[in-house]
Amino acid sequence: MSGEQETSTRICDHEGCEEPGKFRAPKAPDVLDEYYWFCKDHVREYNAQWSFFDGKTEAEMNAQNSADKVWERKTKDYRDPEARAWARLGIEDPHQVLGDNATRNPGRGAQNSGRRLPPTEKRALEILEVERAETKAEVRKAYKKLIKVLHPDMNGGDRSQEEQLQEVVWAWDQIKDSRNFK
Known part of the structure; x- marks a missing residue:
């Protein structure tokens, strides 16, 4: 799996190169769906110089790494719909059901x-x-x-x-x- 596109008829996008451009590389970190097409030598050179995190702060890199762990999907807060139901019973944490509050009925006085x-x-x-x-x-x-x-x-x-x-x-x-x- 080299990433080579056997059916590509493009010419290398590197200036002055006439080799077939069979390897693609993203144009910029913000534009990941547009590509340059390079020959094998020029794609290696381009990849060695290019970094997705160029110009980003450490906090931005950490945020991206965290998002990548869940395939950039936002996680749903599990307490939203249930929190109100548990609160009616006087329970802040659903795991308290097994603790002291399990035997009390706060509605009875x-x-x-x-x-x-x-x-x-x-x-x-x-x-x-x-x-x-x-x-x-x-x-x-x-x-x-x-x-x-x-x-x-x-x-x-x-x-x-x-x-x-x-x-x-x-x-x-x-x-x-x-x-x-x-």
């Missing part, structure tokens, strides 16, 4: 007001004597308070409240694994 909890979690809150809690930390405070009251070590070895203690421990297990509390 407070955690317990208007929120539907599974029956086991409702029962757990009743056992822990918690009317309204938004975080696991608040529920844990109530759990610790009940443990201190019900545990036999805190009551001088009295085991009469052991069944109630087991219910409190069960209730905390339900809440600590829950996704409904922060």
